[in-house]
Amino acid sequence: MAQIARAFVGPVIHSLSPSELEILPCALLVVSSEGVISSFLKSTDPQQTRDTLASLNFPPGLITIHNLERGQFLIPGFVDTHNHAPQWAQRGLGQGMHILDWLDAITFPNEARFRDPAYARRIYADCVDGFLRQGITTASYYGSVHGEATRILADLCLAKGQRALVGKCNMTRNSPDYYLDASVEDSLQVTRACIAHIRSRDPEGALIRPILTPRFAISCDDAALQGLGDIARGDPLLPMQTHFNEAEQEMQATAELFPQFTSEADLYEHFGLLNERSILAHCCYMSEYEMSRIKALNCGVAHCPISNMTVGGGFMAAPIRDFMRRGIKVGLGTDSGGGFSSSILDAIRQAMIASHAREATSEGRDTGLSVHEVFYLATLGGAQVCSLADKVGNFEVGKEFDAVLVGTQGTERGIMTLVEEEDSLKTVFEKFIMTGDDRNITQVFVRGRVVKGG
Template sequence: MSGKAVEKAVYLGTFAHSKSLKELEIAHDAAIFVDESGKIVAVERGVADEAAAKSFFPKLNWTESQEKPIQIIKSKEEQFFFPGFIDTHIHASQYPNAGIFGKSTLLDWLNTYTFPLESSLSSLPTAHRVYARVIARTLSHGTTTAAYYATISVPATNLLADLCLAAGQRALIGRCCMDSLAPDYYRDAGPEESIAHTRATIAHIASIDPTHAIVKPIITPRFAPSCSSQLLTGLGKLQKETGLPVQTHISENKREIDLVAELFPQSKSYAEVYDSHGLLGPKTVLAHAVHITDEERALIKERGAGISHCPVSNAALSSGMAAVRTWLDDGINVGLGTDVSGGYSPSVLEAVRQALMCSRNLAMGEGGEEAERRKLSVEEALYLGTLGGAKVVGMEGRVGAFEVGMEWDAQLVGMEEVGLEGGFEGADGGAVDIFGWESWENKLAKWVFNGDDRNTLAVWVRGRLVHERRS
């Protein structure tokens, strides 16, 4: 069943999605109608069964036939439909190292673990093995869109795009650009080569997905220290020429910030380095931003760039705790990133709960009302993992929620109801136990803090079933 296109489909049951940063809507006895292009064409309430759903077919000019049946998928008790997660920052090439970071800080970790692994993916069989697994794994965790960093290898980066398209995962694919401050065995020969190779990947993706319906290229200067000023300038011109999005890192680690100041003394800040090279704009995704200054925040807001909050890797590499509430108060678009493999998990749900814990850790240093204000709510963290992420990667109005005109990127989440025997019969339905007294707000909170991929029963991208959990 997985991977097969659906002509038209109706989804019935319970739905949860973000309406805004503060509001998470939970709707029961609802129906969402999805056409053959994967777009939501109607959302109806008070639809309890198939017969009620079919009564809307004439209104939509839908007709059933044996050749083109309309599939009806209904959530069961303790199940709900939720938008697919959007991972705004993940290194596909680093997946084999997930959970391996030792006692390193960022710059040591890059040289010890990351660059050797990434360079090994110039072997296409190795790249295929790694990329196929990270796509499968992220889909199994409900990630329907991922902003991937690949490597400097054009063939391997193109392979990642091919595999995402074949699997049906929506993806932004970035060939890493880096012509300085990297090992001799793993760097671009110079800015001209780096830009030419980036153009080659852009052309390849245009050849396999001309409208960027599923796969889209994203210009990817790894981070300022690994790029010469000439390369950053060239990539800024390429962005202006193509209109493509940009992804990079900023202010993840204090040693890194000091290095940027040393390498780019003419710039007042890390953010200004990107801005002065034409790389800071409304299509820019800035990962981490843990230590950005007030002036940098103002510049990021003015340029309309978004931030990918990566709480798992920020903690794992001892980089620091990001003040997400401040960003949100400033009106900056914020999404969540797993940052595999600095982050140990490919699960955006893990990033959701760690964003919650990071905000609580920050609140411990405050008092009174300010401490409460610092803390993110479950509703806010889920927004960051869906609708907030959609804004960061330039897909607002297209994915991240269940509204007419959006595409059906969704996951079916199931939780286990504990029987009268108290669970002695076994607990193989995931880590979320439901006892029957919980409100639906309680149930979603239990899923956020206890859930994992065992709770992700099915995943769709643009109406296509791309993952189904084996029973």
């Protein structure tokens, strides 16, 4: 990676934990030519920052100094823990339908189109560009069932510089004939080939990594789940993602298919699919028992508030405060296209709204989430869920530099709330989080590489 080192001088904001948001008006953040954060001066004194920069005595030509302009600040890149890449061109359709009906009417016909590699290349290129443009530096993608399309998606993430987990979606039953794996054996074989392909392209997993992706138990035979569990057991680096206790209609169908299990936790654990690298999307309905299981197994939750309140069978606000109280890992997902929005900022806002709904129905026990807490979920929380917190999520020295440069003035402002002269950095940050959009995402970096905004 032949890059130049960079030093950023100006306001920096990131999370240290769910309750600790660090707001630094005049920091100095140095990124090595390998894209690693090599030093981070958390100064509050502009003169000290300038003096330190001068004393570092960088050889000329070997570093770019970024003096942030008025109204700009740096935040970590956003992590989208649940994203259906092949639904990119169907976002917003089928609102209000129940989950299984929505799959049949809207989603399966659409995802089936990815059998055509040319179509996959066109839509996935637009998809990866679209998410990078919105500051999503890491995404955990569900692909379609198709091996070739899934490899194309992984290749595009690598070429465009997005950090991604990419999984071929397993579906061996209960789906229309036109959109189904040919057989269990074929499903597993294509999965193995995708894993091998992704690892051949990026052997260190520096940017792209494979992930097991059984759509959900409804669409996978026992033998398919067993086979995926076998792959997982033999591969201690491989993560897994699936849909978990998303909607009543889905849970009921699962219970009918698997009468031997009394919970989805037992079901997926039985097949060897639950561990500290598992990303469980939704988790809207959780018994005390299931809470304790996913905590004990250290699974992560992908909270997708937008789809939980629109598509999927009504309205459900997952118990995020309760997860956080128990120390269960939680991140945010756009769930694009079940979620109509591809913006993680929209997911942040809807996560606050969902938490207010939860506060109301829990008689105040599960208090609403603050702006700072949902920001944590969208960055460091998401990195933990994706087993990437050693690499990204905040600006700890030694992590890789995945970041968003936010602009709030002039043409960068878009439709964001007007920033006033006297606003504190905290106020500007809150205005951005609550009212900004991709126009405020001035520049995006992944591993120190510019992936948006030249």
